[in-house]
Amino acid sequence: MRLLLLAAICIGQFGLILAAQSAEKGMAYVVGGILKPFYPPSPKEREIPVHTFWMNKFPVTEAQFLQFVKKNPQWRRDHIKRIFADKQYLSHWVTPISLGNKINGEQPVTQVSWFAAKAYCESEGKRLPTENEWEYVAGASDKKPDARKDLEWRNRILDWYTKPTPSVFPKVGQSPPNYWGVYYLHGLVWEWVLDFNSSLVSSDNRENATSPDKNRFCGAGALVATEKDDYASFMRIAFRTSLKAHYTTSSLGFRCAQDEKKS
Amino acid sequence: MNQFLMIMLGLSLTMMNCHSGDPIEAILTDAPNVPPPIKRNYPAKIIAHLEVKEVTRPIADGVDYTFWTFGGHVPGKFIRVRQGDTVEFHLQNHPDNKMPHNIDLHAVTGPGGGATSSFTAPGHESQFTFKALNKGLYIYHCATAPVGMHVANGMYGLILVEPPEGLPPVDKEYYIVQGDFYTVGKYREKGLQPFDMQKAIEENATYVLFNGSEGALVGDKAIKAKVGETVRLFIGNGGPNLISSFHVIGEVFDKVFTEGGTRYQENVQTTLVPAGGSAIVEYKAEIPGTYILVDHSIFRAFNKGALGMMKVEGDENKAMYSGKEVDSVYLADKAEQTQAIAQAAAASKKGTLTKEMQIEAGKNLFMGTCSTCHQNNGIGIPGVFPPLANSDIVNGWDKQKLIAAILNGLSGPIKVNGRDYNSTMPPMSQLNDDEVAHILTFVLNSWENKGGVVDTEEVKVVREATLRPPGAAK
Numbered sequence: 001m002r003l004l005l006l007a008a009i010c011i012g013q014f015g016l017i018l019a020a021q022s023a024e025k026g027m028a029y030v031v032g033g034i035l036k037p038f039y040p041p042s043p044k045e046r047e048i049p050v051h052t053f054w055m056n057k058f059p060v061t062e063a064q065f066l067q068f069v070k071k072n073p074q075w076r077r078d079h080i081k082r083i084f085a086d087k088q089y090l091s092h093w094v095t096p097i098s099l100g101n102k103i104n105g106e107q108p109v110t111q112v113s114w115f116a117a118k119a120y121c122e123s124e125g126k127r128l129p130t131e132n133e134w135e136y137v138a139g140a141s142d143k144k145p146d147a148r149k150d151l152e153w154r155n156r157i158l159d160w161y162t163k164p165t166p167s168v169f170p171k172v173g174q175s176p177p178n179y180w181g182v183y184y185l186h187g188l189v190w191e192w193v194l195d196f197n198s199s200l201v202s203s204d205n206r207e208n209a210t211s212p213d214k215n216r217f218c219g220a221g222a223l224v225a226t227e228k229d230d231y232a233s234f235m236r237i238a239f240r241t242s243l244k245a246h247y248t249t250s251s252l253g254f255r256c257a258q259d260e261k262k263s
Numbered sequence: 264m265n266q267f268l269m270i271m272l273g274l275s276l277t278m279m280n281c282h283s284g285d286p287i288e289a290i291l292t293d294a295p296n297v298p299p300p301i302k303r304n305y306p307a308k309i310i311a312h313l314e315v316k317e318v319t320r321p322i323a324d325g326v327d328y329t330f331w332t333f334g335g336h337v338p339g340k341f342i343r344v345r346q347g348d349t350v351e352f353h354l355q356n357h358p359d360n361k362m363p364h365n366i367d368l369h370a371v372t373g374p375g376g377g378a379t380s381s382f383t384a385p386g387h388e389s390q391f392t393f394k395a396l397n398k399g400l401y402i403y404h405c406a407t408a409p410v411g412m413h414v415a416n417g418m419y420g421l422i423l424v425e426p427p428e429g430l431p432p433v434d435k436e437y438y439i440v441q442g443d444f445y446t447v448g449k450y451r452e453k454g455l456q457p458f459d460m461q462k463a464i465e466e467n468a469t470y471v472l473f474n475g476s477e478g479a480l481v482g483d484k485a486i487k488a489k490v491g492e493t494v495r496l497f498i499g500n501g502g503p504n505l506i507s508s509f510h511v512i513g514e515v516f517d518k519v520f521t522e523g524g525t526r527y528q529e530n531v532q533t534t535l536v537p538a539g540g541s542a543i544v545e546y547k548a549e550i551p552g553t554y555i556l557v558d559h560s561i562f563r564a565f566n567k568g569a570l571g572m573m574k575v576e577g578d579e580n581k582a583m584y585s586g587k588e589v590d591s592v593y594l595a596d597k598a599e600q601t602q603a604i605a606q607a608a609a610a611s612k613k614g615t616l617t618k619e620m621q622i623e624a625g626k627n628l629f630m631g632t633c634s635t636c637h638q639n640n641g642i643g644i645p646g647v648f649p650p651l652a653n654s655d656i657v658n659g660w661d662k663q664k665l666i667a668a669i670l671n672g673l674s675g676p677i678k679v680n681g682r683d684y685n686s687t688m689p690p691m692s693q694l695n696d697d698e699v700a701h702i703l704t705f706v707l708n709s710w711e712n713k714g715g716v717v718d719t720e721e722v723k724v725v726r727e728a729t730l731r732p733p734g735a736a737k
Contacts, residue, residue, distance in 0.1 A: 088358065088386055151461075159457050161361065162329055162416070190361075231460050234409035235362065242363030242384040242407075249385040250358050 027054040027258065028181035033145070035136045038233040050136045055129055056255040057183050058172040059191060060120060063105030065112065068120050070097055075116055085113035088248045106171040108189045108253040114245040117192045121256035128194040129257035131240070135233075138186065140179035148230065157232040160187045186232075192254040196240045286310050286351070291340035294474045295486050297436040297497060298343040301425050306347030313340060314355040315364045315383075315405075315418075319455065322444060322470060323477040323568060325695070327455040330475065331362065331405070331416040337475025338440035338501060339403065339420025346398045346424050351390065352377065358386035363407055365389075369539070370401035370422045378406040398426045400523030400541040402499050411503050415445055415463050417475055419501030421541060433545065434492035440499035441507045441536065441558060441569065442475065443468035449736040450567060451693045466504040471563035473556065473571045480556065480571030488548040490577025495545045502538030508559040509536050509544070511573065513552070518545040533559050548575040550584045603627050604698070611697050611719060618704065618716050625705025628698050632691060641710045647686060649679040652710030662703070662717055666725040669699050672732060690735035696722040 032052040040046045069075050069090070076097065077090040090111050094100030112120075114128075121127050129137075141147030148154070169188065177183050185191070243252075289311040290298040316335045322328040333339025344350055354366050363384050367376035371393045374380075380391035405418035421440060445463040446456035450470065462469065473480050480486060488494050500507045510533040519531040523541030528534075536542050556571035557564035564570045607624035610616040630639065633651075637643050641652035651657050656679050657665065672690035676683065694702070696719045703717040731737065 086387075155457075155460070158460065162458050163361070231409045231412055235412075238408040239363055239384075242382055244384075247384050247387065249387075251361050251385060 025054075026057050028057050028177075030055055030133075030137055030180045030182075033136065035132050035139070037132065037135065038230060039237060048132055050132055052260045053129075053133060054258040054260065055133070055137055055180070055182055056126075056257065057177065057181060059108040059184060059189060059253045059255045060117075061105060061172055062099055062103050062107050062109045065109040065120065066093075066097070066099060066105070068123060072119070072123065075119060080116070082246070084115040084246055086246050086248055088250075089113055089116070090248075092250070102168075104171060107169040108172050108184075110169070110189055110250050110253050111248040112192075112252070112254065113248050114192050114196060114243070117254040118194070120254075124256060126256035126258045128192055128254060131193040131195050133257060134185070134191065134193045135236075137178070137180055137182050140182075142176050142178055145179050148233075154230065154232055157186045158235075161232060161235050189251050189253040190236075190239055190249070192252065193240065196243055197245075284308075288312075289342060289344070289350075291334065291342060292438070293334065293336045293340060294338050294438040294440065295480065295484075297341055297423075297438045300429055300432070300436075301343065301345045302429070303345060304427070306345060306349070308349045308351065309344050310351045310353070311342055312353045312355065313342075313366070314357060315360060316357050317360045317362065321476055322446070322456070322472070323451050325453040326446075326448070326451060328444065328446065329416070329455075329457075331360075331364070331413060331418050333366070333403070333405075333418060333420050337417035337419075337442065338438070338499065339418070341420065341438045341497070342403070342422040344395050344422070344424055345429075346395055346427050348395045348424075349392060350395060351392045352381070353388055353390050354381045354383050355388045356383040356385050360385040362413075364405050364413065364418065365407050366403055367406040368393075368401060368403040368422055370395060370397065370399070370403070370424050372396050375406060376403075382407065395424045398424045399525065400424075400497055400499070400520070400543055402501065402539050402541055404501060404539065411463060412458065412460070414501060414503040415443070416458060417442060417444075417501070419499070421497055421499045423497060430495070433495045435486075435488045436495045436497065437486045438497050439473050439480070439486075439556070439571065440475075440501055441471065441473055441505075441509070442501040443503065443505045444470040444472060446470070449693055452736040453693075453695055463503065468505060468563070468567060471505060471558055471560075471567040471569040473569060477568035477570075482572075485553070485572035485574045487574050487576070490548055490551055490575060490580070493545065493547050494573075495543065497541070498534075498536055498544055499541045500536040500538050504538060505558075505560075505563075506538055507536040507569075508533050509542065510534075510557050510559040511546075512555040512557060513550075514546055514554050514573075516544045516546050519543070548573075548577075550580055551575050551577045604701070607701055608697055618708070621701045621704040621716065622708050624698075625701035625703070626709075628694070628702050629705055632694065633702065636688070641706070645682060646684065649677065649682075649684045651706050651712075653680075653712065655680055657706060658713045662715075662721055663725050665703055666699060666717065666722050667729050669694070669702065670722075670726055670731065671729055672735070690731055692726070692731050693736040696720075696726065 030053055032050050035048045035050050036046060037048055073079055078096045080089060088111055092111055099105060118128055139146050139148045141150060141153045172184060172188065175184050175187060284307055286308040289309050292298050313333050315333060317329060317331050318335060319327050319329045330337050356364055363382060365378045365382040367378040369376055371377045373393060377391055377393060381389045383389045401422050403420055403422050405413040407413050419440065421438065445459045446469045447459045448456045498509055516531040516534065518527040518529055519534045520527045520543035521534060523543060534542050534544065552575055554573040554575065556573060558569035603623040604627055607616060607620045610620055636648040637651050641650060643650040670690060670692045672688050674687040676685045699722045700717045700719045707713060707715045
């Protein structure tokens with residue numbers, strides 16, 4: 001295991017060089033490794049391999065999403081089918097095809113549903129990151145690929161979680177990048193992941209036969225969690241679980257990812 | 264066969280509709296107010312809308328905290344229904360909120376007390392319906408992961424299920440909920456203070472409060488009654504960690520419905536209110552004066568904020584009590600005194616601060632913070648706490664040394680007015696620069712001391728130039 005980690009770190013350094021080469025694409029090269037999930041799907045799955053992949057350095061911005069909507073009018077707020085997005089979808093824009101003066105195009109887009117986020121990524125030949133991928137990258141601080149046990153770093157994330165959503169978001173990319181060269185996984189907006197509802201629907205529920213999965217949140221959840229004082233992870237999972245695919249909220253955006261071979 | 268089905272359908276409709284009349288929108292109130300008693304003699308359908316809001320507001324004077332609330336305040340809105348009522352509950356999560364939330368009402372019989380049916384993302388609303396089967400006074404709270412943190416941020420309130428015959432009428436009803444809070448900064452350390460997860464896990468509360476802020480029930484905001492009136496307090500304890508020993512100084516509770524249940528105990532001095540539990544307390548106001556509500560785990564009252572007031576107005580009754588109001592020392596660092604401090608703070612900002620204002624503010628601060636040891640008249644306790652009145656250290660030390668003593672504390676052997684002392688004064692660095700300046704100006708101009716003025720800038724300089732002991736506020 002230790003060897004594996006070492007190997008991952010070595011390749012990580014190499015990966016950074018590669019990442020620099022594809023900077024024009026706005027994506028960071030993330031070298032695969034082992035994720036120790038906060039809620040293991042089962043006692044046998046406490047370590048999950050994450051394959052090498054590419055991830056957008058920044059969340060998708062308002063201006064980028066506006067271009068997408070203009071090219072794909074079926075995703076305009078006045079054309080979209082209600083099953084794909086709730087009434088709040090892009091409701092902060094002045095018209096279905098303009099942001100208005102109050103929104104800066106470089107702010108992260110919010111008020112988008114999972115369907116819309118997924119369609120956006122697919123229009124670029126990409127996809128949403130999986131929850132495991134997102135958590136793997138989000139576990140990195142600016143210096144370490146896995147900083148999840150670093151109390152100070154944890155508290156910084158928690159600090160953002162406990163503040164109400166600001167009325168005006170900062171622009172994307174104003175914080176230092178993390179170890180992988182990815183910006184703002186914490187501290188700007190929540191982000192959709194491909195399998196956002198998998199925290200609830202565990203693939204193997206036999207070990208939890210006596211506790212229906214929904215109850216993992218309250219009692220059973222606290223028992224299953226691997227790091228009981230990692231409140232930030234609790235909150236991310238709680239947030240994702242409260243969502244449905246057509247939901248939008250004023251603090252929820254997304255970024256895209258891509259498999260390694262396609263780059 | 265068809266006829267039989269029709270009859271069955273009719274019957275079941277009748278059964279479902281056992282309450283009569285149109286649905287009633289529940290009246291919800293913010294503490295310390297309680298919705299009016301229910302006069303209905305039949306069960307009804309009640310519709311309750313409760314909106315979750317994440318808000319930043321003062322937790323103590325000069326200290327802000329981001330609370331998560333049911334309705335904008337801590338505790339959440341008081342809900343009052345009648346046993347047998349069917350309650351259609353709407354939980355709304357404000358679009359500006361960052362967190363998902365839900366509600367577990369201890370009055371609800373069903374999975375999660377409603378929590379599993381009310382899990383709601385920001386900008387969305389959930390609805391579920393329950394029947395109020397059991398009478399009593401119940402806590403409700405958020406049960407979203409991480410549960411402890413949602414509760415610690417203030418997500419709790421009370422729901423009263425009245426018995427069908429109603430509660431016996433009283434003159435005044437009030438709503439008070441205790442809660443413990445955990446901040447990164449020390450007690451009363453100024454500024455916006457974030458939640459401290461580690462302190463919460465260690466159950467090491469920074470604040471223990473009635474109704475979500477220090478001062479929520481003092482001064483103008485004290486609850487009130489007249490002599491001869493009967494008073495009913497609906498007491499809750501949101502926790503997350505601490506059990507309350509609820510006590511009113513100078514009052515014996517005639518009746519306590521312990522744990523918010525059906526039976527009552529009589530002639531109670533202090534009643535335990537469990538975390539996630541309640542009590543109904545009843546008594547008659549008989550002697551005028553100010554009565555102090557405390558958690559009788561008493562350091563919480565005087566050092567963490569668990570202190571409220573009830574003011575009783577009316578004629579004296581010398582036969583029952585000879586006079587002299589409730590201990591004024593208890594009131595000293597709260598309520599009325601804060602006015603002089605606020606005036607001085609405002610004047611300091613405007614640049615119109617006078618020595619007299621400083622002395623007045625300093626006196627009030629002294630009575631709250633320093634007089635416990637140095638005594639109201641500054642004479643201290645011989646051999647234990649050094650005197651400040653006509654004191655050779657106050658008059659002999661330079662200002663910088665005096666300021667440093669307040670900010671950084673003082674311990675070890677010292678000779679004052681010819682007598683040896685060897686004890687510890689803790690650092691008082693939670694006081695801001697203005698406050699330290701006022702206290703010293705007051706001390707210098709009192710009790711035959713030499714006079715003079717200490718200004719904010721001088722305190723600031725010393726604060727920057729010296730080090731606080733480990734653990735003290737910055």
